[in-house]
Amino acid sequence: MNYLILDDEPIARRRLRRLMSEFDHFTCVAEAADGTEALQLCALHSPDLVFLDIAMPGIDGLEVAGQLREQMPECKIVFVTAFAEHALRAFDLLAEGYLVKPIDKERLVALLEHIYGEQMQRLQYQVGHDTRWVAVSDILVARSDERYTHIYFTGGEALIDIPLKKLVAAYPRHFVQVHRNTLVKKQAVLSLESVEGSHRVRLEGFADPITVSRRAAASFKSLF
CATH class of the missing domain: 3.40.50.2300 (Response regulator)
Structure with a gap:
């Protein structure tokens, strides 16, 4: 801006x-x-x-x-x-x-x-000894593992220690949950595909399709 x-x-x-x-x-x-x-x-x-x-x-x-x-x-x-x-x-x-x-x-x-x-909302992350911030509006995908949440955003990716549950609760207008370990940006959704009985969502600005769980697929369709 x-x-x-x-x-x-x-x-x-x-x-x-x-x-x-x-x-x-x-x-x-x-x-x-x-x-x-x-x-x-x-x-x-x-x-x-x-x-x-x-x-x-x-x-x-x-x-x-x-x-x-x-x-x-x-x-x-x-x-x-x-x-x-x-x-x-x-x-x-x-x-x-x-x-x-x-x-x-x-x-x-x-x-x-x-x-x-x-x-204006931003999340903090570390790169070596440097502290950096990313605008929530730029985050396309958030994936959790056992310890951290991996975020992918316009221009890069990072690890943060905020669990998915807290992310989606704090920013419900930005994120939608498509899998127990994955959130995606609502406004970036381009399409929902069915491939051999499974579902995948494609996002603008993100190359790889994202797997959508069977449980999330029904609510995801109604949302969009």
Whole structure:
């Protein structure tokens, strides 16, 4: 997802960009120091999310938001302000939320999770001594063995110590169980095949067919 920052303070822009850099699936496509420039850059880049400082010289953040609501109704708007009392008018313009300067990381995470739901949810895993994260929305398959859960996602795979039961309970809109030891991403399902009395499901972005147990096949068919 692409985002744009409008703020006339370079330090504030750098801080927000640094905080957002921790989320791999967000990319800053542009920064603007005034409202006119912000509107031009939004027309050029069509960002999914715009952070708008309210108090700006010339065209302020509220005016920019009003024009964006008409020109780009799907764009998410988050106001950034030093004055919390501005939030009431911000919500009148159908903004998704606001952040008070200096921006708190936990507040930013909570707001993004509120806006994007499961797209923001991530799981942690280890590669050697490095800690990495994968967005739940990117996970295609989760398979359990006796000790770990093996996850396959866009661009890689990893081991985590979360059992399948907890995964499907935590993310019921994302996963569907097709076997006692296998979960798959619902939205990636392309087809359910019957081959010599057994069932297999094919997923978009995953080369190998996944075996579906006889018990899961009936409920799986009704689900789709």
